[in-house]
Amino acid sequence: MRSAFPNLTGRLALAALLLLLPATILPEKKMTPTFQTLLDRSRRFTLPNGLRVVFLQRGDAPVAALYLKIRAGGSDESPEDTGIAHMLEHMLFKGTKIQGTLDYEAEARYLEIIDRWAMKYDRSRRELEAAQADRAAPEKIEELTRRVEKWRNRMDLIQSDVAKFRVPDEDSLLYSLNGERGYNAYTNRDLTSYLVELPSNRIEVWARIESDRFKNPVLREFYTERDVVSEERRMRVENVGSSLLMEKFLEEVYGDHPYGPSLIGPMEKILYFNRPQAARFYQEHYGPDNAVIAVVGRFDEAEVKGLIEKYFGDWQPRKKHGSEKPGSKHDTIPEAKPQLRRVDVDVRHPGSPAMFMAWFKPPFPHTDDLKLEVLARILAGSEETRLYRRLVLKDKIAAAVNIYSGFPGERYTNMFFLSAVPVLPPQAMSDEAAVAQGYDRIEMAVFEEIERIVREGVTDEEVSRVKKGIATELVQGFQSNGNLADSLTYYETITGDYRDTFLNYDKLNTITAADVKAVAAQYLKRDIRMMGRLLPPPAQNNEAPANGEKEAR
Template sequence: MKPTILAGLAACWLMFSPIAAAEAPADPNAPSTFTLDNGMQVVVVPDRRAPVVTHMVWYRVGAVDEAPGKSGIAHLFEHVMFKETENIGPEEFTSIVQRLGGQLNAFTSWDYTAYFERVHRDHLGRMMELEADRMVNLIINDDPEGPFISERDVVKEERRQRIENNPNALLQEQVLSTLWRGHPYEITVIGLMDEVAALTPEDGLEFYRQYYSPENAILVVAGDVTEEEVRALAERYYGPIQPTGLAINERPWRSVEPLTESHFLSHSDPKVRQPVWSRYYLGTSQRRNYEKALALEVGLQVLGGGLTSRLYQALVEEQKLAINVATFSWTTLHDEGPAVIFGTPVTGVTLEELEAAVMAEIERILEEGFTEPEVTRARNRLAASAIYQRDSQASMANMFGAGKVLGWTLEEIKAYPDDIRRVTPEAALAAVRAVFGPDRHFITAHLLPEEGGF
């Protein structure tokens, strides 16, 4: 399965407790949560528009948890989980779901690993049976054609295609490694080639025993179900699984240290058709500083969030120096992520000239400040986007699963649209000024069509 690295997208711990609705809602159609006796947390998100359910299992393990020298094992394990168990033959997991008319996949991030199936509501029990089976009965051996070693080769090829054969991805990997140097996020989720190649079945077994246990998992079911139906099925299929108790309660998250100096990185490749200039600053995260993160999201939306943004209008429409220019930030990781400015110049304009023009415009904008109408538009756009996501059952399952893994309550997860609408122009401006301030170090990156080009 191919991972989805969410830079956003984003990735919460619950103590063992008796089965109880810790956040029981008054509205029977509102999301609710309870915990099984073995420590597995369950989230139910009713959605009765069609007789369909999205069944997800989120594990509190990602690239951030990998031991030194074992990069890529969380992502590799995502692949291995689809192979074979003591009860299900090779590739049979996927074929069972597809024969039932369902869809399935999985993804790994720095903060979590998640697996999902989307099927008719009548097949929810079968999905739980399949997921519960591979939580405890996965086959991992040293057979060269077996699940672990064969998928290790698949991941190596995936790295070649997705990273090493992709100039933009290769440069971004280098930039993020510099931004997060010394932090557990430093190594890319897919892992380093030599470390992935050295992973052994013994590494896989140890990883499986430590992290793939019910007390380290969150079950999310969104769709045409009630809490009572999900509770009965979860108790039947997941309830008998005994926790291993090996998962580490304290995850290795920690605040990212600011850059102590500015850096310049460049990468050229014949596959690059247009040069790209970008500048990376250390931003923040909703988990580290919620109010500042939301203010930064609004501020960057005003600054470079689309065709009507200040930077696009100035650099593309008016000065005609760039084909595009934009800003964005990763605020949905647990720890601080990057805040980025990037653009592509028109023919005849160098990256240095574009950089000077962009930074001069940013300096002018931050001196002038934001207006109330443009901040209102930015807030409404972000709030509407979050609300529209709830129109998708899969998006709701992802939203609540990622939120719970990162430690948010259901009410906090649902509050985002209202919270973003409360960001003031003063707060948005202050957040952008703090991140892009003249005293802040940054990483400049040039993606070039050919050696010695732009």
């Protein structure tokens, strides 16, 4: 199943919530009466600079969720910039020419010097690394080491000195003083999202802070923050076996496809990020013509529209790269689809065993996308699903099994993705043969259940259970203004029209047991399954791969 909003959940939840609302509006697109009920409380407008805004009135409390998404994520990076979208998200919390500084004019002179010195520091580090790799003479390595230390010391001194101008976390303080909840941001492969919830009479505070953030970023503290991001990678990826397996798995199955590279970036890229590089990515992707705002809650629409026009209206669009509206279904270069093939990826790293099985599938809004979501929820996600009953309860060969349909993004070809944790005695955890046998047993059982569906189909009761479960889950989840705002901005960003969410809900009710059987036969084949396995580190010998090294079988 999809793990969280706003994927399928975002797509269907608003529609499920419609049952609670009255209706009158007649939109441009043909909708069922159910969808008209929600549209009565939502509307969209576009500023002259291309910024799209969606309003949705709900609830009685005078609070609002305010979400802004940029259609720029990991899939928009060049090979040289892998990880820079996530790094830029960090930097946009470092203030502007107005926020986070006591004297920007004085600070700016320091920032220019820091950029120049950082280039010299990074060049000296590269020269030292090359000399060490080439096994240069000891005196050469010693000379280069001294040069690195000189520039490191200079960087430390000037960054310590420039701190006298800074006001750390001024935006967080302002939001806290005005009653914020959930102030945060996230980057994925498709987009970057900035979010907060505030009392409705404090929306002007949001408009001031966020418009300034996106119009006047400074990217201060860049070179100290890249150390923070490198440590984040070390803790969350390199020290976590399942995360490292995920990264290597995606690299192998996707290759040069936009979903292949690491989202946070490889360490060798992070350690050499520079401020002009992040500024270039910002200039190419951050603009009102590539952004969407949603305001959800109880608020004065005329007043908030005026605030958005006042504060965001002079945000300058990016230089045009084409005639299509960003976020439309036609604004991307045709995808070079990943190759359908059988893939095996092994990663050796300490940690609890983990395995992945995956098959490529078309993304939303392809007609098979939702059918595969229903299949995913019949197979896994709760105690009454087929794989849970087989692997966990009956055979007792897995501690957990989950399926995510639509991973790792929805702008391009994605995956029907299964993860499982084998049950092994403690003494077998370091035994490669025993761990591999555990994975083999799970794979065999998974295919037996898939092929049973291909032969016999699923029952009408299973399909009905999934539909009812989705409706219940979504109504409960979208009692939150934040979840609604996340969903509205997500689909306005991905497809160019947030109402695609509503159209898709009707499709759920048309899915039959025969549809589910058909997509199982079409997509979940043995000869195109892709597998990733986490294996224990090998015994020390000259031929064994190092921890974390990827192996193909």
